[in-house]
Amino acid sequence: MLAALLLRRQHPRFSLTIATFFPSQEYHQPRITHHSRRASDKEWKMPQYTVSVSTTFPNNGNISDVWNSDTITDDRSQLLAWLSPLNPGLRHWDIQKHRADGIGEWLLETEEIRRWYAGSESGEGESAVLFCYGDPGVGKTFIR
Amino acid sequence: MSRDDSSLVVDRLCDQTGGQNIAVSCFYLDFAARKEQCVTNVLGSLLKQMVGGMEKIPEEISRAFQQQTTTIGGRKPQLINIVQMIQLIASSRPTVICIDGLDECSGVQRARLLGSLQQILDKSPRTRIFVTGRPYIRAEVERRLAGHVESVPISSIRKDITEYLRIKLDEDDALDAMDGSLEAEILEKVPENVSDV
Numbered sequence: 001m002l003a004a005l006l007l008r009r010q011h012p013r014f015s016l017t018i019a020t021f022f023p024s025q026e027y028h029q030p031r032i033t034h035h036s037r038r039a040s041d042k043e044w045k046m047p048q049y050t051v052s053v054s055t056t057f058p059n060n061g062n063i064s065d066v067w068n069s070d071t072i073t074d075d076r077s078q079l080l081a082w083l084s085p086l087n088p089g090l091r092h093w094d095i096q097k098h099r100a101d102g103i104g105e106w107l108l109e110t111e112e113i114r115r116w117y118a119g120s121e122s123g124e125g126e127s128a129v130l131f132c133y134g135d136p137g138v139g140k141t142f143i144r
Numbered sequence: 145m146s147r148d149d150s151s152l153v154v155d156r157l158c159d160q161t162g163g164q165n166i167a168v169s170c171f172y173l174d175f176a177a178r179k180e181q182c183v184t185n186v187l188g189s190l191l192k193q194m195v196g197g198m199e200k201i202p203e204e205i206s207r208a209f210q211q212q213t214t215t216i217g218g219r220k221p222q223l224i225n226i227v228q229m230i231q232l233i234a235s236s237r238p239t240v241i242c243i244d245g246l247d248e249c250s251g252v253q254r255a256r257l258l259g260s261l262q263q264i265l266d267k268s269p270r271t272r273i274f275v276t277g278r279p280y281i282r283a284e285v286e287r288r289l290a291g292h293v294e295s296v297p298i299s300s301i302r303k304d305i306t307e308y309l310r311i312k313l314d315e316d317d318a319l320d321a322m323d324g325s326l327e328a329e330i331l332e333k334v335p336e337n338v339s340d341v
Contacts, residue, residue, distance in 0.1 A: 079209045080196055083221065083229075084188030086180065112296045117272055127294035128265055129273040131285050134298035136278065 167233055169193035170242035173249050183256040184223045190241055191226055194233050205229055227260050234268035246277035258288035265292055306335050
């Protein structure tokens with residue numbers, strides 16, 4: 001339960017956006033140059049715009065490297081697969097699906113758990129580990 | 145993700161840590177999968193989840209990945225490397241590790257796993273670790289993670305009451321009067337009050 005609640009909070013929101021790759025101080029907004037033509041007596045020409053993107057990319061990176069988001073995603077998934085071949089997330093979502101809302105909430109309100117997470121700020125080591133024990137079938141898995 | 149979606153607990157944890165991203169990972173040990181669930185794979189999986197939730201992969205981890213690709217066929221990270229990478233993350237951001245069913249792995253694996261958790265805590269004492277298991281491993285957990293553990297019993301009485309209520313609610317013929325939140329409230333509040341008696 002706790003893990004599920006925390007995971008909901010932390011749900012991967014990885015998104016490939018231009019801003020991700022260009023920190024604000026390095027990313028130059030496309031510069032829009034306005035070439036207006038002198039209006040003739042007879043007709044108005046639509047203004048024409050030239051969009052020029054600054055070529056000052058971080059690390060002098062090649063523009064094709066930067067724009068090829070597929071490559072970046074592949075690298076990321078390869079790295080993750082390298083870290084571990086297992087995918088326990090699947091098991092987690094399966095458990096979450098069968099868990100009733102509200103069940104297990106009592107644990108989140110206990111004094112032990114308050115002390116446990118309060119230590120994440122102070123670094124007090126006293127209750128860094130919370131061990132919930134019980135006999136098979138009491139619902140230990142589902143409280144997570 | 146709206147704050148309403150998450151519980152008070154998570155909000156409190158986030159508030160206390162200045163609203164930074166929490167690296168959360170969990171692992172469900174399974175007796176039937178003992179062979180593939182070696183300590184290296186278990187901790188690797190926890191690390192994988194932490195890294196997977198990050199917008200930017202830490203430099204040290206990217207570098208380690210790039211370096212191993214230069215060897216033929218690549219080289220899988222060793223347990224010590226994985227522990228170091230978890231220590232790195234746990235030292236830089238709030239980190240919660242959950243491990244379910246610690247009694248499901250072998251005694252040898254459990255000793256190694258608890259030893260690795262101890263190493264992570266030594267280096268990154270702010271890490272929060274949540275573990276579940278059967279009562280008979282309690283002494284072992286408390287010994288191997290000496291001074292770090294708080295043990296909480298999970299009552300089966302509460303579970304039985306909840307189960308009973310669920311069956312009764314399911315048989316209820318006044319379906320229109322019931323909605324999800326009322327049902328959840330009954331299932332939460334009644335066992336809480338009964339077990340206090």
